[in-house]
Amino acid sequence: MREGVRIGFVPTMGALHEGHRALIRAARLRCAALVVSIFVNPTQFGPREDLAKYPRPIRQDRALCRKEGVDVCFEPTVEAMYPNGFQTMVTLPTIARRWEGEARPHHFSGVATVVTKLFGMVRPHLALFGQKDFQQSVVVRRLVQDLNLGVEIVVCPTVREADGLAMSSRNIYLSPDDRVRATTLYKSLQTGAEAIRNGVVDGEAVRSAMAQVVKKEPAITIDYLAVCDPTTLEPLPTVTGKVVLLGAVRIGPTRLIDNILVVAKQARRKF
Numbered sequence: 416m417r418e419g420v421r422i423g424f425v426p427t428m429g430a431l432h433e434g435h436r437a438l439i440r441a442a443r444l445r446c447a448a449l450v451v452s453i454f455v456n457p458t459q460f461g462p463r464e465d466l467a468k469y470p471r472p473i474r475q476d477r478a479l480c481r482k483e484g485v486d487v488c489f490e491p492t493v494e495a496m497y498p499n500g501f502q503t504m505v506t507l508p509t510i511a512r513r514w515e516g517e518a519r520p521h522h523f524s525g526v527a528t529v530v531t532k533l534f535g536m537v538r539p540h541l542a543l544f545g546q547k548d549f550q551q552s553v554v555v556r557r558l559v560q561d562l563n564l565g566v567e568i569v570v571c572p573t574v575r576e577a578d579g580l581a582m583s584s585r586n587i588y589l590s591p592d593d594r595v596r597a598t599t600l601y602k603s604l605q606t607g608a609e610a611i612r613n614g615v616v617d618g619e620a621v622r623s624a625m626a627q628v629v630k631k632e633p634a635i636t637i638d639y640l641a642v643c644d645p646t647t648l649e650p651l652p653t654v655t656g657k658v659v660l661l662g663a664v665r666i667g668p669t670r671l672i673d674n675i676l677v678v679a680k681q682a683r684r685k686f
């Protein structure tokens with residue numbers, strides 16, 4: 416059993432933005448000691464992904480941590496995390512298979528492995544993740560439960576730019592034109608949420624309303640748009656209760672993901 420001060424933990428890959436700041440502040444409210452890790456985890460990148468060019472503004476990141484009163488900025492090296500002989504990987508065959516898992520087959524195994532390792536090293540009472548990576552938060556909750564990791568997980572709302580684009584360290588990859596187009600994904604999710612709030616219960620009809628918004632923008636291709644159960648991430652033929660709308664699109668070389676949680680009309684009436 417851990418004793419002493421309550422430790423809050425925000426795991427990150429650096430390139431910290433307002434979304435990370437919100438996680439750090441939420442952790443500060445709940446914990447006496449605050450650890451932020453900055454580690455660009457190679458095992459969660461595919462061979463053709465952006466590991467080499469992932470932004471690493473370490474001085475800026477340290478300054479943000481200092482300003483926010485972070486007690487420990489933990490910056491392990493790749494060699495410390497994955498020394499010679501390392502071989503244990505954590506996999507979640509069902510929940511990690513769909514959506515992001517289809518486009519990025521080893522991604523969640525890399526995430527689950529590094530999060531398990533970081534939890535073992537930092538031994539936090541509480542860890543905070545952003546809703547922006549919704550599937551990741553579901554994977555982490557499952558992982559903590561399945562492996563009895565004893566860490567309380569808090570998922571904080573997505574922080575958005577003024578025009579609705581979800582904040583992400585990868586938004587810097589967008590060209591000025593693509594940056595304007597990038598709001599389409601959130602607009603599409605909002606359209607889906609609006610349809611549900613207006614009483615549409617056919618999951619495919621909601622999905623199709625979302626797709627129509629994206630299709631108006633020829634420069635964007637849809638990876639997936641889905642209406643899902645927020646716990647299992649299975650697609651819902653009929654919308655009922657709390658649902659998550661998930662989306663991933665490609666704009667030029669950049670891939671964006673986003674999501675919205677929404678409560679269907681008939682369920683809200685019961686409260």
Ligand code: PAF
Pocket residue numbers: 426427428454456459526529530548551
């Ligand atoms: O969300 C992220 O930044 C990463 O996936 C995480 C949780 C820090 C693991 O590398």
